[in-house]
Amino acid sequence: MPYDPMAPTPSERSAAYYIVGIGAAANLVLLSTQWVTLSSLVSGGCILAVATSLLVAVLSSRNDDYFRHVSCIASRFAMGIIAIWFCLAAIIHIGNGAQLIGEWAGGGLSGDNVTAGPNDWFASETLAITVAMAFHIRFFFERYRR
Template identity: 75%
Template sequence: MAYDPTAPTESERSLAYYMVGVGAAANAVLLSAQLVPLPSWIAHGCILAVAASLLVAILSSRNDDYFRHISFVASRFAMGVIAIWFCLEAIIHAGNGAELVGILAAGGQSGGNPTAGPKDWFASETLAVTVAMAFHIRFFFKRYRR
């Protein structure tokens, strides 16, 4: 096998896996922050760690083929989660639209609370944290599955 001066060293490969692991831990903290508020400095630090881990996994071209393959599989899985998320959001909002038509047909009388709904769970921050967590889960599932 010929010498490749651009091939990643063992320490560079270990650092890439370590960065993705730190990002997964920070992502778990952010996911729990959807239910329990965190101080802003912790949340912002976790957001930076998740962003760094995703950038290392997706944009790094100095990693070996195995790392890039795992990143590709995890990225595909994360895109599938986005597709399912958008389908659920469309179905739920179509149901809310049907409720609005029913309210208008009933002469403007609503039987429930019109402000209650799934809008908080479909916020962009929740979507981002969930998709990043899906990426990290699939990344480590692919890496450690035997």
């Protein structure tokens, strides 16, 4: 086998998995912030750790083929979660539009329902945390599946 100077060393390979693992743990802490308030310093550090782990997993070209394969599968899974989120958001928006048309047809009378869906579930921060968690779950599922 020819010598490849750009091939990752075993320590570089283990560091990549370690960084993604730290990002997954930080993502769990961020997920808990949906119910428990943490200081902005802790939240900021966790957000930075999650961002770093996602960047290492997705943009790293100095890792071996197996790491890139697992990252690719996890990325596709996370994109699927975003697609499902868009479908649910579209249903809610269409429902709000239908309510608006009903109000116009009823002469401006509206019921007590101000919104047609749970807007807090569709906040951008909640979406980002959920998609990052889906990425990490699928990444480690795919890694330890065999």
